[in-house]
Amino acid sequence: MPSVFKHIPLAALSISAFTTAAYAERGAQGDLNLIYWQAPTLLNPYLASGPKDSEPASLVLEPLARHDETGKMVPWLAQAIPTLDNGGIAADLQSITWVLKPGIMWSDGSEFTADDVVFTANYCMDAESGCQMTAKFTDVEKVEALDPHTVKISFSKPKPYPYAPFVGLEVPVLQAAQFADCMGPNALNCSAQNLAPIGTGPYQITDFKPGDVVTYDINPHYRDGDKPGFAKVTIKGGGDASGAARAVLETGEFDYAWNLQLDPQVLAQMKSAGKGQVVSSFGTAVERLQVNLTNSAADLGDARSTRDGGAHPFLADPRVTKALSLAIDRSTLIDIAYGDAGRPTCDVLAAPAIYASGANDACLTQNLDAARALLDEAGWTDTDGDGIRDKDGVSMTMLYQTSVNPVRQTTQDLLKAWWTEIGVSTELRAIAPAVFFGGDQSSPDTYQKFYADLEMFTNFFPGNDPEPYLNNWACASIPTPENGWSGMNVPRYCDPDYDALLAKLGNTVEIDERIAISKQLNDMLMQAGALIPLVHRGEVSAHANSLEGVRMNVWDSELWNIADWTRAK
Secondary structure (H helix, E strand, C coil): CCCCCCCEECHHHCCCCCCCHHHCCCCECCEEEEEECCCCCCCCHHHCCCHHHHHHHCCCCCCCEEECCCCCEEECCECCCCCCCCCCECCCCCEEEEEECCCCECCCCCECCHHHHHHHHHHHHCCCCCCCCHHHHCCEEEEEEEECCEEEEEECCCCCCCCCCCECCCCCCCCHHHHCCCCHHHHHHCHHHHHCCCCCCCEEEEEEECCCEEEEEECCCCCCCCCCCECEEEEEECCCHHHHHHHHHCCCCCCEECCCCCCHHHHHHHHCCCCEEEEEEEEEEEEEEEECCECCCHHHHHHCCCHHHCECCCCCCHHHHHHHHHCCCHHHHHHHHCHHHEEECCCCCCCCHHHCCCCCHHHHCCCHHHHHHHHHHCCCECCCCCCCCEECCEECEEEEEEECCHHHHHHHHHHHHHHHCCCCEEEEEEECHHHHCCCCCCCCCCCCCCCCCEEEEEECCCCCCCHHHHHHHCHHHCCCCCCCCCCCCCCCCCCHHHHHHHHHHCCCCCHHHHHHHHHHHHHHHHHHCCEEEEEEEEEEEEEECCEECCCCCCCCCCCCCHHHCEECC
8 A cells, every 4th residue: 555544633524522312322332442453554445455444444434235144135325125026126137226215424414325326336447446346346337326316237238146336345335525536546545535434334533543543433424313322433453363352351451352363272261251252153254275376486577476477387287286285184273273163165165055065075184195196196206305396396395475363373384284294395474464465566475466375364255145256266356567466366367267157157147057157166266276275264253241232244344233332231
């Protein structure tokens, strides 16, 4: 992100406390303190590098619809979910029309209208904007305001599942007036807007120190006169998962801690202090190894980790990645590092359950002999007796990077040991989360630049339809120097057959056929060795015993219903 991201005091933007009787119950719960140890660096989800940014933004920015804690789609800024039956989806499946709730205001007191929705679509679809959510607008041809409260989204072809744009925390509506000068290449330079977006949500930002802390007070124009209950919210960043858990479960310093990927025994010990409880839920999150299918050698210069630089000397061979996968004991990994918050998986599309393939389940059982046989078949043997396989003067040595996190470092150590047993050498690198997920185009250590052979992190998709998620591995989604290293296809996987099958999915209405195609796309990725799934992760957080109303949501923002949170009396 640009260096203009500095501490911006926002007190001048705050609106004084409300005085009408309708607001009498607002703020009665006092202050709410949350800790997101992966600190947010900006609050514009369209430029965000992950949930560490988009979840804090969700207190302010809202979509037309989102998913509740069961995965069910519910209207938010819209009056209802458009369907074929209610006429909101056209019979030819080439458009969807949303009707906005009346009377919604931005926190600055101006009216929220269909023009804001149109602007936001054009903002993200601008090819020069660096928008990270372009996959959500796949096949969108035009977004138009039919009147101040009606938005029509037209697609270039029939779109059986038209709910990607403006559904979920990643694609909220931006205020057109605030972001008017942030189109195209100016998007990344709009520091004031990206750090302090005006929203329609229950809270407004009062101060933001990127990489440190965000403070909010109540949006006085929020549509529910009795909510939110807490007068002030603080989201503190920094530290690590262990410190965040301790701050809720042991010391009681914070009310809520996010993303507690910790040793299950450690969490149980902390919980025994009696100040809080651990909550978890399984959604679509999968901890996986991203396999660099291109050559990451530093001497390639600007072609490093690009398709122009050529294929990886051994990881481009699916036999090698299959061997690496078979060498992993996923059950042991989960017992040591995840406990009840993990399940073994061989698929990147592990949920919803109807989409789980099962065709790749051989990896569920560790098989070192089969792994060795595959490497032998691929021609990688130990010719010099040093314990490391080699071929044509190339040693089978990998650089394996991930973010600093106790569970991830444990995972790295385990995988390195198992791979040593099959003759593969591994160098481990742990990168500060703020750097790894930070999106700084000048840094060599971001997950999208991927100057390594393997890297590990969790990804997921909100909602319950995987089409936008599967679009992440289209050829057009590969990060490159030309597109500012944007895009989620970090393995650099590109297969015209995959892209063609994606297009078929986009034209398929029947749910059973959509499921079958989605499974096939998952299997193509697995069999090509673009990714090595490890653990179907349950999202784990913790909250104080006194905090009520928390409905853990893995399908959207964990803070999706923060307006309903209260303090026990």
